[in-house]
Amino acid sequence: MASGGGNYRNVTHRNSLKGTTTTAAAVATDRPLSVNSNPSKPALKNKSLSTVGGASSGPRKSCPGSLGGGGTAKDDAGVPGRVRVAVRLRPRNAEESVADADFADCVELQPEFKRLKLRRNNWDTDTYEFDEVLTEFASQKRVYEVVAKPVVESVLDGYNGTVMAYGQTGTGKTYTIGRLGEEDTADRGIIVRAMEDILADVSLETDSVSVSFLQLYMESLHDLLDPTNDNISIVEDPKSGDVSLPGATLVEIRDQQSFLELLRLGEAHRYAANTRLNTESSRSHALLMVHVKRSVKGRDLDHSSQNGNTTNMAKTLRPTLIRKAKLVIVDLAGSERIDKSGSEAHTLEEAKSINLSLSALGKCINALAENSAHVPVRDSKLTRLLRDSFGGTARTSLVITIGPSPRHRGETASTIMFGQRAMKVENMLKLKEEFDYKSLSRKLDIQLDQLIMEHERKQKAFEDEIERLTMYAQNQISEAEQNYANAMEKERLKYQKEYMESIKKLEEKWMMNQQKQGERKDQMASTADEVAELKRLHNKEISLRKAAEEEVNNLKTLFAATYFAYRLLSHTAILPLSRHQQILRS
Ligand SMILES: Nc1ncnc2c1ncn2[C@@H]1O[C@H](COP(=O)(O)OP(=O)(O)OP(=O)(O)O)[C@@H](O)[C@H]1O
Known part of the structure; x- marks a missing residue:
């Protein structure tokens, strides 16, 4: 993180009163912008004004891209949208009230004619016309409504938008853009009011809002939400020219309170210094990037559904159309004449760097205003970051802040000429729609x-x-x-x-x-x-x-035998048969 003459805002306490005196001498070489070489030439841009009035100033209904079915993702041509420029005069501060007591203001405003008269001398004035002329009495609310609200509404419709404050140091850029209005809500600046309107319009169920908060300091891009991240690279899509900062912290915002806390945190990290012209002069360009992603409802995207052909399945499978828009709110560091601001040493380096980048922006705007073939976008990081805001696809509204002091007439003239040239820049607004396949x-x-x-x-x-x-x-x-x-x-x-x-x-x-x-x-x-x-x-x-x-048989045998023997023996004496029978019977 660079240091030296620059301080963080939480170190240098903001004081609304200018305690420093300034010298009247002017050194032309320190001017960041080349002014109109012929200031007497009428600087009225009636043609451009009438062309753009409707597109830029009207409420959302007047936004070309929001009309009917126009402005789809396929609508590459876009619609013309000139850069709108409002001028705001800061009231005399305490120092001026004393120092310039005997002198008239260097400007005279005619808000009803949207004209500003810049005094050349006591007799001559140059008249310039702006889209809006805001006197020293214009409220913060009115400034928001005429400068930023149409852009915010355009962003909510899907277009990129830029709101930027440009002017000499101490003329009220931060007052216009960045006031938190913590003590008095009437003091709320453009950033706070823009987020209020965005949050009031989106549906947190289907849409998302996320922010990055950065400062461009001495040609390096710092993350105000993470001070350790002090060299963020800028990535440009060669086809679409879209600029993105993938290294930057992106915080989703769901309510105003957390957003205010984030702003406080970021503001505390912003470089500021006490210069002769501003006790708390911004030494860096601050960029708040608000990414708004909305799903397109209400409009039937598939024409076949009008014929009644679409099945429920086909409806389910149809990707949601989403609009991705980016609102860039820029509080530029003040252009300053080094002799007047009393910058020394490191503060001098800071002033040179600031003037260099503002000068690069002026050159780009000159080139665009004159339809030059070459626009030196790459000359500084500031112009690279703002390439979509000038000559790109964004709706851009610029508020140039001036002081009343005749001592700073030269710077006031320079600022007025910057605004006049910016009014010539024509952007081509394009709706950023895509199907949400994810x-x-x-x-x-x-x-x-x-x-x-x-x-x-x-x-x-x-x-x-x-x-x-x-x-x-x-x-x-x-x-x-x-x-x-x-x-x-x-x-x-x-x-x-x-x-x-x-x-x-x-x-x-x-x-x-x-x-x-x-x-x-x-x-x-x-x-x-x-x-x-x-x-x-x-x-x-x-x-x-x-x-x-x-x-018997035995006896018979015996008898026979006996008889035989007997017969043998008795040849002589034969026993009577009866005897035999007796024997047998016994
Ligand atoms: N319209 C205004 N009404 C009342 N006070 C204002 C107005 N504009 C600026 N101031 C006061 O003037 C002082 C300087 O304003 P501021 O810091 O906004 O200037 P700046 O342009 O941002 O300066 P720098 O470029 O040095 O940062 C502050 O004290 C601020 O309160």
């Missing part, structure tokens, strides 16, 4: 997740139902089985009982039969015994007979 993709992702969840929920419900039905069926089956088993058991018991009874009966019958049979058997047994006895007797008889027959 959020469509996010939306589809969410829808997909929801569908998956819904499917899973249905699947689960289906599975639960199946399980429930299965359980029910199983219960029914088991109940039927149980009933069947019970019935079977009952049947079985019945049959068993019947069977047992029939068995019993059979047994009884059998018993009876048995009994009967037993009786019969007994009978049969005795018969059989008898038979057996008889058989035994018979057999015995047979065996006795057999034995008898064998005996």
Whole structure:
């Protein structure tokens, strides 16, 4: 972070009174801008004024891009929009009230004719016409309404916009642009009022507002929201010419209170110094960039839907049209004559750097006003940052601030000429619309997740139902089985009982039969015994007979043998046969 003569605003306390005296001497070489070489030449721009009046001054309805279906992303041509310039006169300060007590103001304002007369001397004046002429009595509210409000409304409609304050040091640029109005809300400057209007108009559900706050100090771009970030690079899109600062802190704003806190933080980091012309002179150009992103509602974008062809699905898949607009509010550091401001050492370096960048801006505006083929945009970072504001696509409103002191007539003239040239610059306003494919993709992702969840929920419900039905069926089956088993058991018991009874009966019958049979058997047994006895007797008889027959046979054999022997022996004495028979019988 650069240091030296410059102080942070939280170090140098802001004092609304000018305590310094200035010298009347003017050194032309320190002038940041080349003034009209022929100041007597009428500087009225009636043609341009009438051309632009409607486009720039009107409320949002008059904004060309907001008309009907015009100004879509495809509308590359844009609509012309001249840079509007208002002049604001600061009241005499305490020092001037004393020092210039005997002198008339160097300017005379005719707000009703939107004219400013710059005194050349006691007899001659040069007359200039501006879009708005704001006297020293103009309220902050009125200044906002005529200078910034049309631009803010244009930004809300999707166009880039710039509000810038230019003027000699100590003439009220910061007062006009940056007053927070903490003690008295009537003092609120353009920045605070612009954000109030923006926040009141956007829907925080569908739109977004984010800000970066920067200072261009000694040709390096510092982040006022993060002082460690002191060399932010400027990136230019070669095709569209869009300027972006990817390194800058971007803070989303959701309410005015947090925005005011952010402004306080940024202001505290801004370089300021006590110079002869301003006790708290801004030593840097401050840029507040407000990015407004809005989704386009109400207008049906798909013409097919007008024919009734669009399905719900097609509607869902249609990306939202979004408008991205950037409002740049610039509080330039004051142009100053180094001899008058009393800049020394580091403050001198700062003053040179300020004047150099303001001079580069003046050159660009001259080139644009004269339709030069070459516009030296790249000569300074300030002009690079503001390339869309002058000769670009933004609606630009400039407030030039002047003081009343005749001692600073030269600087006042220079400022007036800067304003007059700026009024000649014609921008080509373009609506910044694009389809929000990112959020469509996010939306589809969410829808997909929801569908998956819904499917899973249905699947689960289906599975639960199946399980429930299965359980029910199983219960029914088991109940039927149980009933069947019970019935079977009952049947079985019945049959068993019947069977047992029939068995019993059979047994009884059998018993009876048995009994009967037993009786019969007994009978049969005795018969059989008898038979057996008889058989035994018979057999015995047979065996006795057999034995008898064998005996007989034996006897016969014996008899025969005996008889034979006898016969042999008794050749002589034969026994009578009867004897033999007796023997046999015995
Ligand atoms: N319209 C006004 N009514 C009352 N006081 C004003 C008005 N304009 C400026 N002042 C006072 O004049 C002083 C200088 O104003 P301011 O700091 O805004 O000037 P500046 O142009 O921003 O200066 P620098 O370029 O040095 O930063 C401040 O004290 C401020 O309160």
